[in-house]
Amino acid sequence: MATTSTKRAERNDGPVNEPDYLSLYKNERLGTRIKGWLTTLDHKRIGVMYLTGILISLILGGAFALLVRAELWAPGKTIVDPDTYNKFFTLHGAVMVFLVIIPGIPAALGNIMMPIQLGAPDVAFPKLNLASFYLWISGALFLVVAIPFGGLDTGWTLYTPYSLQSPTPVLLSVIGVFLLGFSSIFTGLNFLVTIHKFRPQGMTWFQMPLNIWAIYATAIMQVLATPVLGITVALLAVERFAHIGIFDPTMGGDPVLFQHFFWFYSHPAVYIMIIPAMGVISEMLSTFSRKPIFGYRFIAYSSVSLALLSFLVWGHHMFVSGQSRLANMVFSALTFTVGIPAAIKVFNWVATLYKGDIRLKTPMLYTLSFLLLFTIGGLTGLFLGVLAIDVHLHDTYFVVAHFHYVMMGSTLVAFLGALHYWWPKFTGRMYNEAVGQMCAIGVFIGFNLTFLPQFVMGSQGMPRRYWDYDARYQIYHQISTIGAFILGISMLISVISLVASLKNGKRAPRNPWGATSLEWQAPTPPPLYNFEKPPVIHEIYNYDDLVEVDEDVWERRAPEHVEPHEAPGNAHEFAKQPVVPVIEGRKADEILPSAGEFKGAVELPVAEQPKTDEPKVDVAVPDKAKSEGDK
């Protein structure tokens, strides 16, 4: 062990000698403390820095949303003039999409929890991870600095030709988006390698938590789709700066080409947003139903197939942009195929709930909200995919409501749920459960009040992005504005309550929810390299051995006697084998110098693993659930 550390110190390519990540180095000077954070290579600290940035962005984006809703309280001018209103909705959209929804689950929560959930000591490339964070924060600053320089008024989609003419600082924002894109690509790359290489021996692909599958599918899209965003905004910058006639019709360019480029990234990007949400939902749903997830493999495969299908449907954003009839028909048909994996997930989640021992803790309330809101969001997407209907609904509030149901109602709600789910683990503190539950209910009510009326007025013809409107829409706008304030206040209180728990919260036990994945074996909060001893791999989503010994304290008890036919698969035999994180036959040290070194680790023999690729464990449908379902 000692030699390994020396070698690592010389090579200096992993976090060395860092204090536990939450320690504030109480006796150090402020400068040293700040430096400790800014130069950290610990994935948890990097994740916490992302999380802080994202929560600040959420408050900023939320403030713009409330300004938009306040302006729409009545027709005509309520608080600002039309130009300022354009800036409000553009900045709201850009901040929420690029700084909150896209990085929320993968970059922040993924960084904090994914390596621990995988049983790994860190990500594969800690330095690249820190570099991604710096790219993100620089991109965010470029985007935000556009505000004092006059704001941005193009809409978050930056459509040409207007984005070539807008007097607002489009270039600044474009540089910001470019940097954010690369941050996303590098994070994706890092996670792909981490998942391939840092799975502990014994964790086969089909023993991975579904959240890891989701992060994997997301990472594929981040790596494949995001470069297109980089190229698109780079072309926009060149066109704006040098006028070479790519998108500018007066010079022979094609403004619709921009839409193709933009959506070739941005449609997959909507899955970059939703798939990680689906991943955390699967975790929470199973944990709080105390049942194995129904259709594990279907959920895993559907994440990957959603990722692949999402590259084939971008044209559904251009049904009325003068696309050819044939292209419209093909894109419409392909759009419906996306509904299949999406529906597979929803059916499997609902089947997981069936006869579950459901516990309505805060994360579960968010999970149930997600189920309903995502179903509405997905189904209304199918309406929009119908050519004849989209002609009427395109650019109306119906579209606004659709994408808020999927982006906010689904992704952001899942993010809030997951934040509450993992908060005790990574901060070591329990938040106030009653406040958490009330806020979750407030978010659900506020959300629906805000966006259900938008479906109605949209289908009646209220166009999106308008500052003024016909008096007959006023009632819908007013309900929507009231809902938005309920939503905003609930979210603000929940964030304040979480932060307050850092000071006043009860100490969190190791496994407060009785969950099965590996992060719950790590100490709370996890130390540098996450585990004090190598984690033991148990069958994922098998709750048989977990017993609640006290409120929010779960422990694993080996069953006293399990008849072979009662035991699902050979999980119990399998689970008894201690597993050392040795990766594909190679010592972890050869891959990441720090990988094998756990604080106080005991050298354990490498367990004999089953020869087959995966254990004979029926993860998807345990016999009991199956026979009950058949009745």
Ligand code: HEM
């Ligand atoms: C079953 C799944 C889905 C289908 C069939 C679907 C379909 C569509 C269609 C056809 C449009 C274009 C409407 C128009 O502009 O006239 C659209 C817009 C949109 N969808 Fe979806 N969608 C689905 C899921 C999602 C998800 C999961 C997200 C995000 C997490 C999302 C985000 C968006 C956004 C952001 C827009 C419009 C953006 C804009 O114009 O500013 N959609 N969707």
Ligand SMILES: [Cu+2]
């Ligand atoms: Cu799309």
